[in-house]
Amino acid sequence: MPAILARMVRPKPCTSSEIAERMQRLPRWTLTEGRVRREFRFPDFSRAFSFMTRVALLAEKADHHPDWSNGYGRVTIELSTHDAGGLTTLDFDLAEAIDRLEA
Numbered sequence: 001m002p003a004i005l006a007r008m009v010r011p012k013p014c015t016s017s018e019i020a021e022r023m024q025r026l027p028r029w030t031l032t033e034g035r036v037r038r039e040f041r042f043p044d045f046s047r048a049f050s051f052m053t054r055v056a057l058l059a060e061k062a063d064h065h066p067d068w069s070n071g072y073g074r075v076t077i078e079l080s081t082h083d084a085g086g087l088t089t090l091d092f093d094l095a096e097a098i099d100r101l102e103a
Contacts, residue, residue, distance in 0.1 A: 013086035022092040035080040064090040
């Protein structure tokens with residue numbers, strides 16, 4: 001699907017069974033208050049910031065942007081689809097893509 005169309009077609013919120021199924025593929029992520037969340041640790045600020053830059057490029061390409069925070073050697077990412085009012089495939093797809101950055 002062309003990127004412009006992908007941005008126009010927004011997924012519906014996942015059902016609780018879909019969420020449970022997708023969470024099984026994300027063992028390092030937690031489900032908290034309707035969001036998927038993960039904290040990443042790095043040996044220093046530079047590596048944490050480099051990781052955030054790579055995540056930002058993924059997020060921009062997907063037109064789906066995380067809520068996140070960082071500190072020295074730490075990045076916390078939370079995903080939810082605000083305009084859908086819950087978790088969608090966008091959140092799980094981005095979480096999986098973020099996990100692949102570590103490989």
